[in-house]
Amino acid sequence: MEREIIDIAKRIFKFEEEDAGFFKFGDAYIVIANDMLSRSFDFPSKLLPKQIGWKAVTASVSDLAAMGAKPIYFSYSLGLSREEISFVEDLMKGIREALDFYGMKFLSGDTNESTELVLDSVAVGIARNLLLRSNAKVGDAVCVTGDLGRAYCSLLYLLEKVEEIEEKILEKFLKPVARVDEGLKLANIANSAIDVSDGLSKELNLLANSSGVMIKVFEDRIPIREEVLEFCTSNNLNPIEVALNSGEEYELLFTVSKDKLEDLDFEFSIIGEVSKGEGVFLVGKEKKPLLPAGWEHFSSK
Ligand SMILES: [Mg+2]
Missing domain, CATH: 3.30.1330.10 (PurM-like, N-terminal domain)
Structure with a gap:
């Protein structure tokens, strides 16, 4: 809706x-x-x-x-x-x-x-320079700051769907920090960016659609912390799905020309690449389309 x-x-x-x-x-x-x-x-x-x-x-x-x-x-x-x-x-x-x-x-x-x-x-x-979500270029590396999944796990705990959680998981949800310094640096170096407020899968689709490109993401490159992996094991969750659907992470998803990657002096993960075409694909044991399943307002109405 x-x-x-x-x-x-x-x-x-x-x-x-x-x-x-x-x-x-x-x-x-x-x-x-x-x-x-x-x-x-x-x-x-x-x-x-x-x-x-x-x-x-x-x-x-x-x-x-x-x-x-x-x-x-x-x-x-x-x-x-x-x-x-x-x-x-x-x-x-x-x-x-x-x-x-x-x-x-x-x-x-x-x-x-x-x-x-x-x-x-x-x-x-x-x-000074605007960073748009509509400017991803074919050949760019697809990157994300920080780690993903902690917000989703926290929500499960706060909504009382699970009984226990590590403080290190919860702290990111209770006091999230916007990536202001990274955004300012990216403005001079990256081609496109979007923040992860509704989940990586949804943001990837928005980025690919507005830029008119295809994005491939490699499952094993998605940054997930050890605590989240353990949380997922104990609660029978798929950590990749958790990371893809975790909203309110406030990380930056960005694309940057590969020859400029070394100009970035903060921590980030390279999770995929931009190519010609359309849509988002998740590459694991097989390659499958990744739909924008992230958390969205009104989605259950
Ligand atoms: Mg946003």
Whole structure:
């Protein structure tokens, strides 16, 4: 359903789909990212108000990072029920902490009564060179920062589907960090990027479709931490599927010309390559199409 709504918006407002909107201002680009989170869909009840505030900032900042923009300002609109008024102070402290961490200034806010907590965050950034998801080139290496899968495992735990989890898995979900520095470096080196907010499989498909290319990903190159592998073994899960469908990772998926790989001075994994054609393929024992099965709003409705 989210897809249908985006398609209607694209038809009426006529825009190219990117991680954030942008316009030229002098010799730079102003980049603006919105991200709306609602309590029953985005926040397991075990998440503290402070963690919700932090996460809301990270979610919109991550979209700026994917565009190669430096975050500067933050605004929000907040809807709350009367029962949730006690949350406000801690929620705002969480936002404050994240703004300080990312070096951002608070710009404006709006509050209204709502049936449940809804937090729409808007991050404004500036970019010299824009990093687009529509610019992957044939021959590029497909890469991803960090590791994947911890957010998915955390969600299973927080939704009480499993009883135990290692702190090292949970910490990434409770306090995710947007890859701002990596995005700024990639802006001068990479050809395309998108952040992993809804799961690697979905982001790979968005990248391949908007760039008009085919992407091949090698199963054994997907970065999965030892703790996640152990968690999957104990809970009878397929770690590759977990890593492919894990949303809210806020890693950057990017493509870069192979001769520029050595210019990248941060940790990342090369997981695949861009070729002529269309679609995404996962190469393991066999090669099969990888559909955008990632977590999406409204998908179960
Ligand atoms: Mg995004």
